[in-house]
Amino acid sequence: MKKYILALDSGTTSNRAILFDHSGRIINSSQREFEQIFPEPGWVEHNPEEIWSTQKFVVRDVLEKQGVIAADIAAIGITNQRETTLVWERETGKPIYNAIVWQDRRTAGYCDRLKNEGIDKLIKEKTGLIIDAYFSGSKIKWILDNVPGAREKAEKGKLAFGTVDTWLIWRLTHGKKHVTDVTNASRTMLFNIHNLTWDQELLEIFNIPASMLPEPKQSSEVYGNTVKEHFGGEIPISGIAGDQQAALFGQMCVEKGMVKNTYGTGCFVVMNTGNEAILSKHNLLTTIAWQINGEVTYALEGSIFIGGAVVQWLRDQLHIIKSSSEIEKLAGSVGDNGGVYFVPAFVGLGAPHWDQYATGTIIGISRGTSDAHIARAGLEAIALQSMDVINTMAKDSGVDPSELRVDGGAAVNNLLMQIQANAINKKVVRPVITETTALGAAYLAGLAVGFWNDIEEIIHQWQEDKIFEPEAKSAVFNEVIENWNKALERSKGWYGR
Secondary structure, three states, X not given: OOOEEEEEEEOOOEEEEEEEOOOOOEEEEEEEEOOOEOOOXXXXXXXXXXXXXXXXXXXXXXXXXXXXXXXXXXXXEEEEOOOOEEEEEOOOOOEOOOEEOOOOOOOHHHHHHHHHOOOHHHHHHHHOOOOOOOOHHHHHHHHHHHOOOHHHHHHOOOEEEEOHHHHHHHHHOOOOOOEEEHHHHOOOOOEEOXXXXXXXXXXXXXXXXXXXXXXXXXXXXXXXXXXXXXXXOOOEEEEEEEHHHHHHHHOOOOOOOOEEEEEOOOEEEEEEEEOOOOOOOOOOEEEEEEEEXXXXXXXXXEEEOOOOHHHHHHHHOOOOOOOHHHHHHHHHOOOOOOOXXXXXXXXXXXXXXXXXXXXXXXXXXXXXXXXXXXXXXXHHHHHHHHHHHHHHHHHHHOOOOOEEEEEOHHHHOXXXXXXXXXXXXXXXXXXXXXXXXXHHHHHHHHHHOOOOOOHHHHHOOOOEEEEEOOOOOOHHHHHHHHHHHHHHHHHOOHHHO
């Protein structure tokens, strides 16, 4: 039997390659950051060639470090930053514009026009999504409308669109495969999540030719093989899931009502809703969790645009910490936030508020305010944004989850996890392996090639590392929540004023 599954985790700020063994243990990994491009305020781009080159580099690096060859790898699973939009020429494989990142707000005005035309109900019914610049559809349209000659080429079938998974598979297979999976397709605003097809009516609204779109596949099946020249041999590519769906699967939230939160650049709370696509009444997204063996599992999701990026901002812009790991000690050096509230709406507010014109706000500053108070307010902001989504999810689904499973970079912060448990008044469970996004992609890939027999076998591999029990809800914390809501209101609609 082959020894390893290789997961490609293509994130917002870096690409990683992680080798997993049959027990779901990380054997080795490699990571490389790539450039964040900000051409104008509210615009965020990546260089598509750099996404590819860094991903290829980390795969070669991890194979070399472990002394592994292609023949030792049973399959590759891919998980990726979702909604990020790439368009390239079919003939040359050359991108016609930078990748427009999920955080990018340039199409907010166009999305407002669609809402004013009353198209939001149609989009929600078909896609489960809210009209927002976050999703791929308006980004594709922007590229076609703004890159000289793009629309003409698209109409002639000469252009291909893809989210990052599609782009990587195109390059890994030398353009032989133009595919995506249903989880990524469900984040475009163009995909009907009920009949699992690209929706012609929506394509007409966005004026996007169907010929640009990849073929939607299941989350666990063999899509094709890498070409030999990349890694010295062909390796099957057999798992794809958008990062948050992959994390839900990696956390083994396979039963209806189970919830996870990933603390990455953003925070993403996802609840498994089984075979039912519950349309939210409170501004959450309905999305596809995965499709395995022909069966579709749906989810409710609340996307918080800025989560762990709060810590990066405190490090890189304010310079109050030198490394992200220092935040816990600094924030823990004070007993409370000193009356400071931090709403990190750097790119607007996501769920459940969906305010494209909100701005970042730090309020309650006095002469006694220190860097530690701001640091603590930053951690509280991550937990309180998550609390808003979890409370909303319980209303929509009618299910009050008993626990929250957590993962992602900031989940290692014990103070943040305790604040989170206090905020939601539920236990927070951190697993032994917090790299659950990559693990989920590995599991999906491995299932497709028989590396693991079934989901039951995988469930037994999931292990908890630490449980954070909520401390009794005090009047003090209730006041924190009350003031947080006031601060939120002050951040909303700033750019529209």
